[in-house]
Amino acid sequence: MNPGALWSEFARGIQYHRANPAHDEIDTVNRLLRKHPVLKDRGQVLQLPKGHLRVEEEHWTLEQLWGLIHPAHLTPLEPSSTEHAVTVVRWSGENFLMDGRRRINHWKRSANEGPHRVLVLQADG
Numbered sequence: 001m002n003p004g005a006l007w008s009e010f011a012r013g014i015q016y017h018r019a020n021p022a023h024d025e026i027d028t029v030n031r032l033l034r035k036h037p038v039l040k041d042r043g044q045v046l047q048l049p050k051g052h053l054r055v056e057e058e059h060w061t062l063e064q065l066w067g068l069i070h071p072a073h074l075t076p077l078e079p080s081s082t083e084h085a086v087t088v089v090r091w092s093g094e095n096f097l098m099d100g101r102r103r104i105n106h107w108k109r110s111a112n113e114g115p116h117r118v119l120v121l122q123a124d125g
Helices: 003-017 025-034 039-040 063-066 101-109
Strands: 053-060 086-093 095-097 117-125
Touching: 003 025, 003 053, 003 086, 003 095, 003 117, 025 095, 053 063, 063 101, 063 117, 095 101
Parallel strands: 086 117
Antiparallel strands: 053 117, 086 095
């Protein structure tokens, strides 16, 4: 998939988390990062810059995805769909789940080992 199509897919997926209609995708991701349980547990704040970001497609096993699940991400709720890619932010070599916790929990319950599509947002370079 070309970079523009991946960015569009990422933006469509993250739009469901938009709390403020005036916010763009990066504003939304930064809001989600401020309340991410791993970062909160560490007392860290991560703020993505507005420019020089790219989205790449990867394919992960269930084991890799389950490694993103914090106890706060556990849920018995079923996903509305299992067709969409999981979205992750990669910063300094570490991955933070942005969207897809219900899908990952579902795949764990159903032992669906994958591979599963993951869209990774990260800084260029």
